[in-house]
Amino acid sequence: MPLAFAAAAVHAPGITGRPQNATEQQRNAFFPAYRRLRERLEAARLDALVMVSAEHFTNFFMNNMPAFCFGLAEGFPGPSEDEPFLKIPKTTVPGAARLARALATAVSEEVDISHSEELVLDHGFMVPLHLLTPDMRLPIVPIVVNCLAAPRPALKRCYALGRSLRRAIDARAERVGLLACGGLSHWPAVPESGKINVEWDRAFLEDFLAHRLDALTRYTEEEIERDAGPGGHEVRAWIVVSAATEGARGEMLCFEPIPAYAITGAIVAMAV
């Protein structure tokens, strides 16, 4: 069955942890847009959701840092963060283990990946899940991307992963969705925190929506660091989804810079 749902959305901890810190106008632009995405996800009646998010030193360290890691377990505990920080209760999110293993096997024909039966979910997965499937019953296939410690997977490899994932998903009988979870420009946990390069975000999203491979993958690591901050490396998750939805029209549900959440509140749904 062809890919049944595809989207990309931000996952900053402040979204659930400290929502009141954004202005009323920002909240009114952002949270209803996330609700519209939830309605689309529910309408897609998915059997499972493949989620692509960034490593944040939750599962991996520089002793063994995979470029791409597929979670193959029957369930994933999360969030790893304390409840007062994220305001999301600790739970176990069901894994789509059979599907995960099949996707990992198919993708391995084209892209080198690793896999784990012990992934823990941090805010990267849990913030979108809390807003989209608060009952935490939709089985997921988490994919962790090294957006953290150089050398990271090249942007072109993320594109290759997206294309390969799409072929693998389309070949399955289940109704499968795909969600990229991550920020555009941001400077987490440093004095610049709250700074947003709105123009950079806008330009990236234009290329994302048009699936412009050359433009999306043109940035050097130094350019991302300088213009989009250390958090900007998370655009890898977005690139995976742009590649997986090539040719599909995208709809920007929200583009609202929210310094209190340290990101542009960007939410995009793809018409797949």
Place this chain on the structure above:
Amino acid sequence: MIGVSLYAVQKVLFRLNNDAAVRKRFAADRDAVLAEYALTPEERRALAEADVGRLHLMGVHPLLLAPFAGRSGLKWPDYLAALQRARNAQRT
């Protein structure tokens, strides 16, 4: 530039952030935990005293530093201010 030694500093922080048993041992006897890693005296001091400004200047990743700062009792604005102070002091 991340050197061999900075790797050990970051490893200590990763272990503290992700393993409650290590945190417990660190709270009881930080010197014993730090002795298990190949640290310079300056690095050992910065970790033992939770000198986040110094650790920031060494190049420790902020996503390792911020949770450590929080557990060491630093409030978020004070953590960010400590990093900024360290940068300012380095410039002068």
